[in-house]
Amino acid sequence: DGGITQSPKYLFRKEGQNVTLSCEQNLNHDAMYWYRQDPGQGLRLIYYSQIVNDFQKGDIAEGYSVSREKKESFPLTVTSAQKNPTAFYLCASSSTGGIAYEQYFGPGTRLTVT
């Protein structure tokens, strides 16, 4: 089945540690995205990538980094510079042509930093 996988579902880290969230898709989509979701805030865009080896900052990129070495993979690293990293993180993908650019989402990762 085609889709997006994120792992792990729950992640716990100590303050000051970097942590990497995994996102893999087999939908053959060119574009991939990372969103952060906080209560009452909706989805806020962290980073996006339209093509392999290229990515752009979203609205809240500070304290985060990404890579796009393969079309299928778009990992997100939450660095110790992110002041408030505890949140729910969603990965998504979409085509960049054709109809409507509907986004397909992974199941999300809940990150808790203490």
Add this chain to the structure above:
Amino acid sequence: AQTVTQSQPEMSVQEAETVTLSCTYDTSENNYYLFWYKQPPSRQMILVIRQEAYKQQNATENRFSVNFQKAAKSFSLKISDSQLGDTAMYFCAFPPGGSYIPTFGRGTSLIVHP
């Protein structure tokens, strides 16, 4: 500046009744797409319905339909014959300025009561 506004943070409805969730947006474009996404308690985000601004006919998907008022920049979601499984957060999304990257509203939490 926020381009997508959902003015109802929470709503509730009795099973089998009809409920309408509101969304307004801002754009100077003439043709664009609008989306409603559903995020149930499992947090897996899925597309509910999309509307192309070029089409005058309101989109319909089974019990879900939209009331698209282009001049008013309004895009409401009507859920008919509400079911318990409709309990979820609903997000309106709109790619501004010809972009393929959507801006999401802050969401409406819908609870369907038995």
